[in-house]
Amino acid sequence: xxxxxxxxxxxxxxxxxxxxxxxxxxxxxxxxxxxxxxxxxxxxxxxxxxxxxxxxxxxxxxxxxxxxxxxxxxxxxxxxxxxxxxxxxxxxxxxxxxxxxxxxxxxxxxxxxxxxxxxxxxxxxxxxxxxxxxxxxxxxxxxxxxxxxxxxxxxxxxxxxxxxxxxxxxxxxxxxxxxxxxxxxxxxxxxxxxxxxxxxxxxxxxxxxxxxxxxxxxxxxxxxxxxxxxxxxxxxxxxxxxxxxxxxxxxxxxxxxxxxxxxxxxxxxxxxxxxxxxxxxxxxxxxxxxxxxxxxxxxxxxxxxxxxxxxxxxxxxxxxxxxxxxxxxxxxxxxxxxxxxxxxxxxxxxxxxxxxx
Amino acid sequence: xxxxxxxxxxxxxxxxxxxxxxxxxxxxxxxxxxxxxxxxxxxxxxxxxxxxxxxxxxxxxxxxxxxxxxxxxxxxxxxxxxxxxxxxxxxxxxxxxxxxxxxxxxxxxxxxxxxxxxxxxxxxxxxxxxxxxxxxxxxxxxxxxxxxxxxxxxxxxxxxxxxxxxxxxxxxxxxxxxxxxxxxxxxxxxxxxxxxxxxxxxxxxxxxxxxxxxxxxxxxxxxxxxxxxxxxxxxxxxxxxxxxxxxxxxxxxxxxxxxxxxxxxxxxxxxxxxxxxxxxxxxxxxxxxxxxxxxx
Numbered sequence: 001x002x003x004x005x006x007x008x009x010x011x012x013x014x015x016x017x018x019x020x021x022x023x024x025x026x027x028x029x030x031x032x033x034x035x036x037x038x039x040x041x042x043x044x045x046x047x048x049x050x051x052x053x054x055x056x057x058x059x060x061x062x063x064x065x066x067x068x069x070x071x072x073x074x075x076x077x078x079x080x081x082x083x084x085x086x087x088x089x090x091x092x093x094x095x096x097x098x099x100x101x102x103x104x105x106x107x108x109x110x111x112x113x114x115x116x117x118x119x120x121x122x123x124x125x126x127x128x129x130x131x132x133x134x135x136x137x138x139x140x141x142x143x144x145x146x147x148x149x150x151x152x153x154x155x156x157x158x159x160x161x162x163x164x165x166x167x168x169x170x171x172x173x174x175x176x177x178x179x180x181x182x183x184x185x186x187x188x189x190x191x192x193x194x195x196x197x198x199x200x201x202x203x204x205x206x207x208x209x210x211x212x213x214x215x216x217x218x219x220x221x222x223x224x225x226x227x228x229x230x231x232x233x234x235x236x237x238x239x240x241x242x243x244x245x246x247x248x249x250x251x252x253x254x255x256x257x258x259x260x261x262x263x264x265x266x267x268x269x270x271x272x273x274x275x276x277x278x279x280x281x282x283x284x285x286x287x288x289x290x291x292x293x294x295x296x297x298x299x300x301x302x303x304x305x306x307x308x309x310x311x312x313x314x315x316x317x318x319x320x321x322x323x324x325x326x327x328x329x330x331x332x333x334x335x336x337x338x339x340x341x342x343x344x345x346x347x348x349x350x351x352x353x354x355x356x357x
Numbered sequence: 358x359x360x361x362x363x364x365x366x367x368x369x370x371x372x373x374x375x376x377x378x379x380x381x382x383x384x385x386x387x388x389x390x391x392x393x394x395x396x397x398x399x400x401x402x403x404x405x406x407x408x409x410x411x412x413x414x415x416x417x418x419x420x421x422x423x424x425x426x427x428x429x430x431x432x433x434x435x436x437x438x439x440x441x442x443x444x445x446x447x448x449x450x451x452x453x454x455x456x457x458x459x460x461x462x463x464x465x466x467x468x469x470x471x472x473x474x475x476x477x478x479x480x481x482x483x484x485x486x487x488x489x490x491x492x493x494x495x496x497x498x499x500x501x502x503x504x505x506x507x508x509x510x511x512x513x514x515x516x517x518x519x520x521x522x523x524x525x526x527x528x529x530x531x532x533x534x535x536x537x538x539x540x541x542x543x544x545x546x547x548x549x550x551x552x553x554x555x556x557x558x559x560x561x562x563x564x565x566x567x568x569x570x571x572x573x574x575x576x577x578x579x580x581x582x583x584x585x586x587x588x589x590x591x592x593x594x595x596x597x598x599x600x601x602x603x604x605x606x607x608x609x610x611x612x613x614x615x616x617x618x619x620x621x622x623x624x625x626x627x628x629x630x631x632x633x634x635x636x637x638x639x640x641x642x643x644x645x646x647x648x649x650x651x652x653x
Contacts, residue, residue: 124634124638131450131454134454136634138583139630139631139634142627143630143631260462266458311470314470318467321462321465322462325459326463328458332459333444333456336452
């Protein structure tokens, strides 16, 4: 498993402050600012298709970050993240529809509500761990999925339900350009929040629970509290991501939150790098862009013999699913620390150029 | 007792025996190589589709097709262990779990791609007759499936009690280092465990396929296996069989109560998972499991 303390050669730290800083060097901070500026200007030069992809990366990225807090930072595996994502989407739609809560308030409320549900399902996590926890969350996935399908007052049942568009003082964020800024804002705030949580006492306690829970307990870390808290935090992120998803699409249906989505979230976290916050965003981008790239390739070779031989007309969807599975397997075997690790190596290579090895 | 309940109980026993067989092969892998195999259901699926292809498309007689399916699954199990699982020995448990999940969706999608999404019936192999059991009409294929399950369980018992390989596998499960020092090849044991597990699952897959037709719904067995093994204890083969039987009967009972009184719908699919959560809360090592799970 990836550990944050793994640093490339030549990156020395001499003070404690170096270890807790968000940006280890000025260049890194400047690059983040440049990246943010580029993202903020993105609607000026990107068309609706790319914006739609960026929005998707945004809301999935928020939910995936929640999973990374749970899996990467606390070492608790969850195979039911998609239902919490779905719960957020349904909850926000329900709050704005039935209780007439304005959407800007419904999104954080949905996050809090999902966090509460996550805490309930996190209670078994206080007692069990490892693969038993994986199996328990698998059961949670099926139980909540079943609940979504039958709770018509909450989710509209199998028919699904509508979610109101985002509106502030009569100004509707109904185009991808406008909604993009909302998602961007949430991504920046929540990613910064996660970075800072990991620098606090509580965040370090989570990492201690992951690295050696016995030592952590001896040092006075309350295991039960932090395991359950990690579940709540992760569900909060999932709920916010889901709420954004719901209000963006305007329609939420049970079918979106199957175990396949849970596995995709896990894939994002693993490909990005367990225990890496920026890596989560990279992993999400990878998982969102991979099927799009396959679509593009398939369109490019449409009509050619290869296209016919592979029966891509029907087979492309299955190929995309296979690609998810293959990506998980290949990354775990060849790059278990994910894209974040690879990125650090690339940075170190150029930092020490031409004396790197 | 009305006949509906009796019918459901009988169904539960028959399906439960199949759960037991799949759970047994799941436990086999877990015991031998400490891998939680989330792709167990796909083993059934692959076995059933290969056998179906040999029968329906290559027009082989059933016994030949069945034999070649077993050979194929043995090679497949060994290959999987050597290529995918062996590099992960010593990695944290989450990586191993994730790899088998990855395998699961990979093969599920692959089989949908090759064979399509619609269910395909097996060509009729046995004359479909019905016989009476306790006054209930039961199709012979169901009896056959029960017989096959029992035969597999018997073969397992013999294998682990008397055969050299079986003893080596038990020794490995009990203490890897001691087994290695006695000259047992751990690599061989791991590969063997996967091969046997794949073969046994494939037999279960073929049985279900003969009864219900082959479709991706078969991989549900791989999910239902979890309630069974957790109930029985994750590292107990007897527990797996009993757990399978109990879950099979229990889900049919849930279905009975549901149709009679509750009217929730879909209880047959979801009841085992409620059971699973309850067991994990009160008795996480199951009925027969080794009680060394760490509590906090």
